[in-house]
Amino acid sequence: MAPMAMAQDETTVTMIQCGDALAEGYDGFIKEWEENNPGYKVDVEIIGWSQCQEKITTLAAAGTPVGLAYVGSRTLKQFAENDLIVPVPMSEEEKASYYPNIVSTVTYDGTQWGVPVAFSTKALYWNKDLFEEAGLDPETPPKTWQELYDMAATITEKTAAAGYGLSAKTFDNTMHQYLHWVYTNNGKVTDENDEIVLDSPQNLEALTWYGKMVDVAQEGPTAYEQDDLTALFNDSKVAMIQQGPWVRVRLDEGLNWDVAPLPLGPQAEGPGTLLITDSLAVFKGTGYEEQAIDLAKWLTNPEHQFFYEKTHGLTPLRPVAGVEEMVAEDPTWGPFLDGISHGGPEPLFTDYKAFQNAMIDMVQAVVTGNKSPEDALKDTAEEIDAYK
Structure with a gap:
């Protein structure tokens, strides 16, 4: 009976990852988060890019939302206007940790509606x-x-x-x-x-x-x-x-x-340059929105995020330790960072x-x-x- 009671007390945080596989490093990051948040387990569903955004939207509109999902930041205003996601507010310290103009890619009406997770410049x-x-x-x-x-x-x-x-x-x-x-x-x-x-x-x-x-x-x-x-x-x-x-x-x-x-x-x-981000958005109505926000910020904290960026060849979101060394080792990275200061967001x-x-x-x-x-x-x- 005891194991059954434990199972009943456990809450599953559902998450959709777009692509063919779980992002490198996420299995370990999620395991650490579960250890730090007893009583919660994360269930990740992998969906191909061609169907991913449509399924996320369909689930939310039907009243059966996923807890956390990878979305194009361009969709955040639409989700927010339709009351399908919750704000993911950032402290001033969190905002300042990013390169200039990055936070604007997830900001609508003065509020942040997602956590940047992938960034591209040209x-x-x-x-x-x-x-x-x-x-x-x-x-x-x-x-x-x-x-x-x-x-x-x-x-x-x-x-x-x-x-x-x-x-x-x-x-x-x-x-x-x-x-x-x-x-x-x-x-x-x-x-x-x-x-x-x-x-x-x-x-x-x-x-x-x-x-x-x-x-x-x-x-x-x-x-x-x-x-x-x-x-x-x-x-x-x-x-x-x-x-x-x-x-x-x-x-x-x-x-x-x-x-x-x-x-x-x-x-x-x-x-x-145009600043394009994808984000982790937290959907409304699951009952564990706070935990989903915490998970989103854990997965994208400076250390985890830079590991993800290096693995996928993405422009870094933050000027963290290691970026200067990365550019010194491979100067072709430099032009992708140069345009950020005068870049602009994908409009919402x-x-x-x-x-x-x-x-x-x-x-x-x-x-x-x-x-x-x-x-x-x-x-x-x-x-x-x-x-x-």
Whole structure:
């Protein structure tokens, strides 16, 4: 009878991990948390990326929520507006432990709604051999949009490769790619009052230049998303792409490449990039929300989080001990950190998918020449106001 009583007193904290396997280190971290929290056990369900977010949302909407789940931070506002998650407030000390602007990726209406668990920034990869073949200095990447265009034009003219890999496929990272241009020109989509400010001079310059890059890009940009472009870069068919740090270990051994901060627009105040995070969100209605918050913060504490980042090749969320050594050992990490200080968050919208689709349509309209940048930007700014 005693074992049965113990089982009845035990509470299971359910958790969904997106992907193919439990994140490296999590088995040990969870075991330690269970030892520190007697009476609670963690049950992790692994769900593939293609079904993960949909299942998490379906469970919450049906009133049978998972306790803790890995979600794209872009979804936090929608979950919060629908009263499906609980706040995960951070102390000032916790906020200060992150790199600048990271906490804004999980903040809505002044409240944090998740704990960042994965972070990506972008930098510019360039093929040194193609630069040299085109008569360019292989050690000098472009620092501005004008230099990017001019160098890409020279490569397109003097080699068999396209100068720049341009993404315009109906895919989420087409919007992300455009937002990198926004955040390297001191632009933003929403302001501190959550008002739409997409139709701005900075963003118009970004969209105009994005469309201009068609002239020096691979043929048919609407058929390509960023991973497709990585394959072209690996085959020396495009000379420059903007991608994340994980690509560094996926490039062919014989490829002669390097990486630099994203080129800057005329209004830039410093290096920039889109700051994308995924988060651990705590869902409402389980009865053990406090324990789930504690587990989320335990899994993502500075020591555990840095181990996770190193294992997965992700940009560090915090300037913890070990980051400087990591950059010293491999300087190609540096550009992915340089853009954080002037970077901007992925905007939070109640209907995020509608917002994303509107932004992709805008980019495609300009890339294909169906709309002027001015008209596309104005129309999209009016459209996305309904999705706040």
